[in-house]
Amino acid sequence: MSLTVADGRLDVSSLRHDFPILGRTVRNGNPLVYLDSGATSQKPVQVLDAEREFYEKHNAAVHRGAHLLAEEATDAYEASRSTIAAFIGASADEIVFTKNATEALNLVAFAFGTATALWEHGSGPGPDEDRFVLRPGDEIAVTEFEHHANLVPWQELCRRTGAVLRVITITEGGRLDSASLAAVICERTRVVAFTHQSNVLGTVLPVDQVVAAARAVGALVVLDACQSVPHQKVNVAELGVDLLAFSGHKMLGPTGIGVLWGRNSLLNSMPPFLTGGSMIETVWQYESTFAMAPQRFEAGVPMAAQAVGLAAACDYLESVGLDRITNHEQELTALALAELGAIPGLRVLGPTDTDARGGAVAFTVDGIHPHDVGQLLDDRGIAVRVGHHCAWPLHRRLDAVASTRASFYLYNEASEVHALADGVRAAIKYFGAS
Amino acid sequence: MEVDSLYQELILDHYKRPHGRGLREPFGAEVHHVNPTCGDEITLRVDLSDDDVVRDVSYDGQGCSISQASASILYEQVVGQSRKDAEGILAAFLELMHGRGQVEPNEEILGDAIAFAGVAKYPARVKCALLSWLAWEDAVLRIRAERNGSNG
Ligand SMILES: Cc1ncc(COP(=O)(O)O)c(C=O)c1O
Numbered sequence: 001m002s003l004t005v006a007d008g009r010l011d012v013s014s015l016r017h018d019f020p021i022l023g024r025t026v027r028n029g030n031p032l033v034y035l036d037s038g039a040t041s042q043k044p045v046q047v048l049d050a051e052r053e054f055y056e057k058h059n060a061a062v063h064r065g066a067h068l069l070a071e072e073a074t075d076a077y078e079a080s081r082s083t084i085a086a087f088i089g090a091s092a093d094e095i096v097f098t099k100n101a102t103e104a105l106n107l108v109a110f111a112f113g114t115a116t117a118l119w120e121h122g123s124g125p126g127p128d129e130d131r132f133v134l135r136p137g138d139e140i141a142v143t144e145f146e147h148h149a150n151l152v153p154w155q156e157l158c159r160r161t162g163a164v165l166r167v168i169t170i171t172e173g174g175r176l177d178s179a180s181l182a183a184v185i186c187e188r189t190r191v192v193a194f195t196h197q198s199n200v201l202g203t204v205l206p207v208d209q210v211v212a213a214a215r216a217v218g219a220l221v222v223l224d225a226c227q228s229v230p231h232q233k234v235n236v237a238e239l240g241v242d243l244l245a246f247s248g249h250k251m252l253g254p255t256g257i258g259v260l261w262g263r264n265s266l267l268n269s270m271p272p273f274l275t276g277g278s279m280i281e282t283v284w285q286y287e288s289t290f291a292m293a294p295q296r297f298e299a300g301v302p303m304a305a306q307a308v309g310l311a312a313a314c315d316y317l318e319s320v321g322l323d324r325i326t327n328h329e330q331e332l333t334a335l336a337l338a339e340l341g342a343i344p345g346l347r348v349l350g351p352t353d354t355d356a357r358g359g360a361v362a363f364t365v366d367g368i369h370p371h372d373v374g375q376l377l378d379d380r381g382i383a384v385r386v387g388h389h390c391a392w393p394l395h396r397r398l399d400a401v402a403s404t405r406a407s408f409y410l411y412n413e414a415s416e417v418h419a420l421a422d423g424v425r426a427a428i429k430y431f432g433a434s
Numbered sequence: 435m436e437v438d439s440l441y442q443e444l445i446l447d448h449y450k451r452p453h454g455r456g457l458r459e460p461f462g463a464e465v466h467h468v469n470p471t472c473g474d475e476i477t478l479r480v481d482l483s484d485d486d487v488v489r490d491v492s493y494d495g496q497g498c499s500i501s502q503a504s505a506s507i508l509y510e511q512v513v514g515q516s517r518k519d520a521e522g523i524l525a526a527f528l529e530l531m532h533g534r535g536q537v538e539p540n541e542e543i544l545g546d547a548i549a550f551a552g553v554a555k556y557p558a559r560v561k562c563a564l565l566s567w568l569a570w571e572d573a574v575l576r577i578r579a580e581r582n583g584s585n586g
Binding site: 027028369370371372375376378379386387388392395401402430431432 | 435436437440441446450471472473474496497498499500556559562
């Protein structure tokens, strides 16, 4: 593939040919302007072909049976794990496949719940699992940025165990409030779970600052990397977090696969989440022992084709270059902030410059509900997200019932940002606001 | 524009100048309904006379043009009707909204609510149109449950 032009920029118009869906027309015969990659990304033929080839040539139940196809399918599945691991600077035994990031985050929350229940019932846990036991007075910290996927599982864990949920607030400008971070993290904090990049405001959080605060009190750090791994180079060794989750479908991969990363020794100290076939070591009639990670967390026949597809997505992103993708998105974001920011009555939520900011641009328009803005954009073929984007508390914090969100990826073009701004102006005219 | 079939003049008029808005006394039940996908909400009160006439529907809330206009038209259509007739309008409205644009609307029953026929072609917006109507249905059920309870 030669996807770049001479000065190292992305050759977006060639790369778009890899995404068949971008060639279709939508309402009123308009060409599709897809500005909803924050919700899910579109897929290149390379990913679709990889999945198809797996089904056409190698399909069998992974880690079961000794026939040739079973061997090939298992090899393809495990090779995908290695590729995906390398993509984030990890090793294969640190990668657990889940159905999506939501499941990965739940897996971690349930590890705490189970370890705590075992401790309360005096049936363990072993010394290794002690890190996951929550005792009276223990606290869990999250931030106001969180997607429901990294909030509700912790709320529920608190309900089950009696632990206390604490929230690190944001500043008026949509950044993490350092004073609040310092005030919330304390000796009682056992877990700090936070997002790497806000799916609403685009804010990239200062991971090093949060990790330092958590380390100082011995808290475990869980990072929701759903909106960072697809858009910027992420290296787990450099981040210094303990556990990290992301979804395949937001990074050109298929739906039905997500990843939990953790050091193998840490994963092995966590009690299992879903139980059943494949995740066991020995099963007796009344009790069982469990396999080592990552198998310990992969109960049942796994999503082999999706793993193959996600590995192909990682290869694709590597070949384009994550740094180029980040730069390209920054340019589009700067353009969007300038064009949208110039529209009277429009309020951009979150940072209005591109420093430590990714390509999600959410906004409100005075007097027009986001549903209505989104509908008018849809009429012009422009797909955006409207609502609270699974971050309801964050919207309340920003005094917005809901918002309209455009989010950019490698295949978006400057002309699409212009189309967005034109569409918003047309919506304002249509509804006779301002 | 295709979207004009959704945003009928009448809908935009009701959106900009809603009828019956604001919470009033007396009322037999008050309900609060939320659309969890967008956070839109409505608080709605129904006053039902002893002989089962809808004396008032009052409401407050926030939402998009479709949900706001729908509450305003609900007010117009059901206030002053017998409960039975109002439930008939609701049934026709539900059928229209779930018809994916295939149901021929009955103007005699629906009145101005016929303006929402275009919404049925936009499945994502049907919930917006239904928010106030389902709140009304819920409030009426509660009033009746209370009456049955105190009678029995
Ligand atoms: C920041 C963030 N966290 C978590 C999720 C949940 O991802 P999934 O729905 O794929 O589990 C999303 C996706 O919307 C997200 O943007």
